Amino acid sequence: MGFLAKLFGKAEKKINIAMCGLDNAGKTSILNFLKNGEFQGTIATMGVNHENFKLGKLSMSVMDLGGQEVFRPFWPGYIERADILVFVLDSSDVTRLPLAKDIFHKAISTYCNEEIPILILATKxxxxxxxxxxxxxxxxxxxxxxxxxxxxxxxxxxxGLGIYESFQWIHDQVIKSKTRRSSKSSSQMALPRPG
Ligand SMILES: Nc1nc2c(ncn2[C@@H]2O[C@H](COP(=O)(O)OP(=O)(O)OP(=O)(O)O)[C@@H](O)[C@H]2O)c(=O)[nH]1
Ligand SMILES: [Mg+2]
Structure with a gap:
């Protein structure tokens, strides 16, 4: 049985989401939009911002991890406990794209179990x-x-482009896991068409 299937079988259908990415990427702004339905100004997250959401039958506990260099050493503990990893990328920050790539690959290869679904939000x-x-x-x-x-x-x-769809994808991963619980070959590449 896969990790999400186990989770789905629990009485309390709660999923833990770790949200990371470089400082200024737009993580907290995405959560604010999800919570309030509109764009709101933010201040840099000093440590961790914890938000809870309900989507369908699921309750989502989101750990929005401060992206400044000083906070990145704290990411592993949250990523290791997450059921889903969300990596937020500032699509306009071309200069720091190589750094974003490095920390993404480090995070997934070092702290993120292979079964954990990964959502990359190319924001702004x-x-x-x-x-x-x-x-x-x-x-x-x-x-x-x-x-x-x-x-x-x-x-x-x-x-608001793509924000509800993103969290719907997370929801769908949990639901889908119900039907693939016995199959380890359920891993898939769900990349969208280029555009
Ligand atoms: N144009 C535009 N600006 C955005 C968008 N999302 C965030 N911003 C701006 O980008 C800056 C950083 O946004 P935050 O959401 O605070 O970024 P963060 O990833 O939470 O940053 P840390 O907390 O430091 O890790 C702010 O000035 C936001 O107003 C977006 O979709 N479009
Ligand atoms: Mg933030």
Missing amino acids: QDLTNVCSLAYIIHFFQLTSLFERTIHVQKTSAKT
Whole structure:
């Protein structure tokens, strides 16, 4: 039985989500939009911002991890306990794309069990001159991670683009796990079409 199937079988259907990414990536803004349905100003997260949401029958406990360098050493403990990893990427921050790639690969190869679904949110898509999904998939070498379940979603906390769809994907991973509980071969690559 896979980890999500075990989870789904519990009386309390609660999933733990770790949300990480570089400082200024847009993590807290996404959660604020989800909570309030609109864009809100933020201040940098000093440590961890914990939010709880209900979606369908699931309750989601989201650990929004401060992305500044000083807080990154605290990520592993949260990522190791997560059922889903969300990595938020500022699609307009081309300069720090190599750094974002490095910390993403370090996080998933070091602290993130292979069974954990990964959602990459390519955010700030309301801005001009942002990286396309095709470019991000190529640059992050995501197709080499074929043994993992990965989904990449365009989002914007200014317009709400893709935010509900992202959390719906998380919800669907839990629901789907019910039907693939006995199959270890259920890992899939769920990359969207480039665009
Ligand atoms: N244009 C635009 N700006 C955004 C978007 N999301 C966040 N921002 C801005 O980006 C900056 C950082 O946003 P935060 O949500 O605080 O970033 P964070 O990832 O939580 O940063 P840390 O807490 O330091 O890790 C803020 O000035 C936001 O207003 C977006 O979708 N579009
Ligand atoms: Mg924050």
